[in-house]
Amino acid sequence: MNLTTYSTDPAGLQAFYEAIISAHDTYAPVEKFGKFDFTRVDSLSTCNTDSPIPKTMSVKPLFFPKSAKVMKYKATSEGTELTDTEEDPLAGKRVVLGVRHCDARSLQVLDAVYKWDYVDTDYGKRRENTILISTRCNEASTHCFCTSLDYDVEQLDAFDVAVINGLDEKVYLQARTEKGETFLKENATGLAVANGSAQEEMKKQFEKFASSFRLKMDYTEINEKMQGQFDSPEFEDVSSNCVSCNTCAFVCPTCHCFKISDEKLRDEGVRYKSYDSCNNVYFTLMAGGHNPRPVKYRRWRQRAMHKFVYYKERFGVNLCIGCGKCTTSCPVNISIFEVVNKVAK
Amino acid sequence: MEQLLVPMICTVEKIIQETPDVRTYRLKFRDESLAEKFDWFPGQFVEFSLLGSGECTFCIASSATRKGTFDCSIKRAGIVTADIHRDLDEGDVVGIRGPYGNWFPLEDLKGKNLLFVGGGIGLAPLRSLIQYAIDNRNDYADFTILYGARTSADLCYKEEIDEWKNNKSLKVILTIDKPEDTWKENVGVVPKILEEVVNPIVENTKVITCGPPIMIKYTLMSLDKLGFDPKDVVTTLEMKMQCGLGKCGRCNIGSTYVCKDGPVFTYEDLSKLPDEF
DSSP states (O other): OOOOEEEEOHHHHHHHHHHHHHHSOEEEEEEETTEEEEEEESSGGGOOTTOOGGGBOOSGGGTSOSEEEEEEEEEETTEEEEEOOSOOTTOSOEEEEEEOHHHHHHHHHHHHHHHSSSOOHHHHHHHHTEEEEEEOOSSOOTTOOGGGSSSOGGGOOSSSEEEEEOSTTOEEEEEOSHHHHHHHHHHOTTOEEOOTHHHHHHHHHHHHHHTTOSOOOOHHHHHHHHHTOTTOTHHHHHHTTOOOOOHHHHHOSSOOOEEEEEEEETTEEEEEEEEOOTTSTTTTOOTTSOOSOOSHHHHHHHHHHIIIIIHHHHHSSOSOOOOOHHHHHOTTOOOHHHHHHHHTO | OOGGGOOEEEEEEEEEEEETTEEEEEEEESSHHHHHHOOOOTTOEEEEEETTTEEEEEEOOSOTTSTTOEEEEEEOOSHHHHHHHHHOOTTOEEEEEEEESOOOOHHHHTTSEEEEEEEGGGHHHHHHHHHHHHHTGGGOSOEEEEEEESSGGGOSOHHHHHHHHHOTTOEEEEEESSOOTTOOSEESOHHHHIIIIIOOOOTTEEEEEEOOHHHHHHHHHHHHHHTOOGGGEEEEOOOOOSSSSSOSOTTEETTEEHHHHOSEEEHHHHHHSOSOO
């Protein structure tokens, strides 16, 4: 299938967005207390499709909710019954606007763990029914290092439609998947198909973007060096300031550890699946008191090694996509970029 | 709805008080069609939930060759297990997900001498394989069970052990840590009895062991001294788990998911993992 690129201008893009919002269930970054969350929107004026990366929660909760109901149960005189919770609110057909490259890439990384062996069909359905429309960044943020990791930002097919700024106020809409191609055919009515110079312009724009990165590393080298660093004394040093607040895992687009907990009121109860983090002291605490990671540096070691060694060994990709959200949100300024660079000396 | 995590309902058919802090819960599926489909191999585990309290991981302590019901032996050790001991009565319901994980290398064990080395509640996962092997007795050569506990009161499955003792085709050796007035069997920690009393032949023998970490540590040293190859020593690993599906990330040791790649490992496998358990 040939993937088409359409060309328009900023006003045309706004009109395209508005048309989508009126025709589809649409999610986009909405500001609340100075931060942005992907929220269901009814009009373009309430959201910001170019919300700044450091201030935007990842798109992860739309696929892996912060806290999801697993089931309800009720004890009656006839015995205990499990009841379904209400319909999955995230399973329907929907469009997400304003997804950054890194965020979209994180979903591809998560697919690996959700689809191996036991396939998480709920997650799969949410993925399948979602059209991701990405906005390309024009400039790297302070803590961004996405161009340093093991994927090609330029050629990414993690989203269905890419919105790319060209030169001279031009905007290109590029289908990146077949799903995106079909979607654009149906929704980009009135937009012109881009001419041959579009590719060249987009490349120039990308080069400008790529040159704006403050942080750069060689991920192959980091991966290799990290492998032998299990006993590195650096872990103690880099984690010493950590207050174990777990914000990093919460905002991280690829962190996917969760816990299962029950909430009970008299004879009725609900079971939840909620975010958890390997930085929690009780994460590996077993009944009886044994804990393989009782001290902070061991938990930090797990975090760094899981992201840059273990996940790669298992699934072939890094569990970090270089978005820098953890670093921006960290109350004590721990930077994952600095951590791995220090450890991988 | 998170379909992978929804349990099936089982009824507690019988509760057996094994020791002061261990009880065996014999479970039966309320829906009989589920019972038909629920098949497992020795060494696999289930996610057991006391609705309202939470979910815990327990090995299945009985063999699928004795179908209809299955056992979970539960030691009172933490929050949920304390609730289970306090609140769960015969006739009550629990949620079960599973069976999960890998199992003992049944093919590798065929034709071999089996030496089981268990300590305390560590006999539970071994019991599943012991029952399985008894039910397929002709597949194996010598059959030895060494089982120890701190005191005679802490020995699990006492009635079944008597049955094993009466079975002429098995050799059962029991031990407790300190002498007791009425105790007529061995006294001493498991590794000591393993070396001094059992003194197993190494050739064509597979060792299957499970017990408290300190016992495992010294048992492995003894086995090494006796000349066993780490490939021939099989154990089942304890690690905090929640989903059992290779998703929640809790049981990771390096790139290994204990819930998927384990819980059964040979000593050789274990020595390749990062030292984190």
